[in-house]
Amino acid sequence: MPRPLIRTALPGPEAQKILELDARFVSPSYARDYPMVAKRGSGMWVEDVDGNTFLDFAAGIAVVATGHCHPEIVRVIQRQAETLIHMSGTDFYYPLLAQLAEKLAAIAPGDFPKRVYFGNSGTEAIEAAMKLARYHTRRHRFIAFLGSFHGRTLGSLSLTASKAVQRNGFGPLLPGVSHVPFPDPYPIAADPGGKGRTCAGVEAIEKLFKTSAPPQEVAAIVVEPILGEGGYVVPPPDFLPELRRLTERHGILLIFDEVQCGMGRTGKMWACEHWATVPDILVTAKGIASGLPLSATIARADIMDWPAGAHASTFGGNPIACAAALETIRLIEEKYMENAGRMGEYLLRNLGDLPEEYDLVGDVRGKGLMIGIELVKDRKTREPHPEARQEVLRRAFEKGLLLLGCGEGTVRLMPPLILEEEHAAFAIEVIRQCLKEVASADGRR
Ligand SMILES: Cc1ncc(COP(=O)(O)O)c(C=O)c1O
Secondary structure, three states: OOOOEOOOOOOOHHHHHHHHHHHHHOOOOOOOOOOOOEEEEEEOEEEEOOOOEEEEOOHHHHOOOOOEOOHHHHHHHHHHHHHOOOOOOOOOOOHHHHHHHHHHHHHOOOOOOEEEEEEOOHHHHHHHHHHHHHHHHOOOEEEEEEOOOOOOOHHHHHHOOOOHHHOOOOOOOOOOEEEEEOOOOHHHHHOOOOHHHHHHHHHHHHHHHHHOOOHHHEEEEEEOOOEOOOOOEOOOOOHHHHHHHHHHHHOOEEEEEOOOOOOOOOOOOOHHHHHOOOOOEEEEOHHHHOOOOOEEEEEEOOOOOOOOOOOOOOOOOOHHHHHHHHHHHHHHHHHHHHHHHHHHHHHHHHHOOHHHHOOOEEEEEEEOOEEEEEEEEEOOOOEEOHHHHHHHHHHHHHOOEEOEEEOOOEEEEOOOOOOOHHHHHHHHHHHHHHHHHHHHHOOOO
């Protein structure tokens, strides 16, 4: 395996020029953790504008599922670009749109007919799911979870409850949205007898029904089967099945946001398959087209009953993105989904003992290639340690490993699904080294 190569101080001279340009002209709302200025990517690797090479454990925020510039993906993109770049599925037909819809309907969970709406981003797919849920049920309320991230446009932002800065100054948001805690097994590890807490989220919803959100008015409950941006939290096993039973009792739609955890990342095509729970509407984006902008809102056919003209997008389901998606799904089904499960186990096996080695590490958890390492100031109170997390990200960058954060103090690992053991071994080595340095700078074990 080639090793990362850091040949300049970071950021290097060429990177600095781009950072200056960016600082003058680009929206200051983007929050970058460190100054990585990418020039080209190949497989697991990214080269910056100064010729430094990094191992990529961020995958463009879980987007380049098949790695950077996978040759088969490049081939289908090139071929499609020479054939038809745009037509607009809103006003015309083309084979790829219908073919991809057929494929997604076949692989989405649930043994019933489905229909697919296409957008360009996760947030658009959530907007479509919210509008569809309102239209179909003629109810207006939604229930979502604290810590969840569903996007930043005004509808999806009303569901998002991950970081206050994402909402601050943008209100009033959509009325009728209530949030309840996402059930988090972390305290249960400290209190093994605390079974009652496993379905804390469901109990909180039942309380809402009796107090502020009459179930007859609730259109849908929206949930990430594994919390992404909010901290890579894997819920307790009974959570999704309990939610399914609750929604069925009240005629409420269940929407799974699989924008981050879907498309093979957890070792199954959809994260909800780990709990054998089928939603009414499933939302996917990010990894679906290996880097081209595409999202899909996949619903039971009897629910997607809105009429012509009710909802559409000029660019959604662009032919090049659809071609890339069909090839991405083929590759994920053929080998990368299975690889994600196997490599995820390898990473967890080799990182799982970090909490015993470092007081700084509160928890290591995840499924497949969606793994969180939670850094804490105090393991019992679980006070997060954002400063230590930022320091780990920075040091890893300087050692040639690209990582991102999530939650308040968690490091997230979400490499492309093509990851091999030697890449994983290198990442483990860097992460251990960074933790050692940060812990000793913090005066801790
Ligand atoms: C679970 C989840 N839903 C929705 C979104 C929004 O996706 P996008 O940034 O493509 O709008 C994200 C983005 O991080 C996400 O992780």
